[in-house]
Amino acid sequence: MKKYLIAMICMAFSVEAKAQIVDILGSLGIQGAMTSSSVAGVEKMQRTLSNVQVQQGLAELNAEIQTKYFGDYRGIQKSDLDFDGFKGLEWNVGSDNLAEYYVELSGVSRELCHYLNFNGGAKRVEINGGQKCQVAKNILRLYY
Numbered sequence: 001m002k003k004y005l006i007a008m009i010c011m012a013f014s015v016e017a018k019a020q021i022v023d024i025l026g027s028l029g030i031q032g033a034m035t036s037s038s039v040a041g042v043e044k045m046q047r048t049l050s051n052v053q054v055q056q057g058l059a060e061l062n063a064e065i066q067t068k069y070f071g072d073y074r075g076i077q078k079s080d081l082d083f084d085g086f087k088g089l090e091w092n093v094g095s096d097n098l099a100e101y102y103v104e105l106s107g108v109s110r111e112l113c114h115y116l117n118f119n120g121g122a123k124r125v126e127i128n129g130g131q132k133c134q135v136a137k138n139i140l141r142l143y144y
Helices: 002-013 018-069 110-119
Strands: 090-097 100-108 124-127 138-143
Touching (some): 018 100, 018 110, 110 138
Antiparallel strands (some): 100 138
């Protein structure tokens, strides 16, 4: 892209209307740079929004579980809940003991894995059976 831009600028200097052509080429170069940075910004915003939506879904799911089971989480089942789920993620719930339950998310991206590890609101987080967020599709178990 830079080679073509340089070649066009050189050709522009060889014609009489070089001021207008140079201005046009300069503005095209600036617009191209702005467009590429805008696309990168939009992609980052979409990833961040997706992460926040998962965090919001966890808050909704936890609110439903805590109001439905009132601290006794034995026998907690996904089928008993009205929660719609997470976009692009498999999920399940279970009881760890009388006073603790977990939400398991499968197919979690590396970025979302790191995000939920610090922003999931859980007492503790188990990633890939005790490992770290290293693979493209992670399994997280968030204990509440």
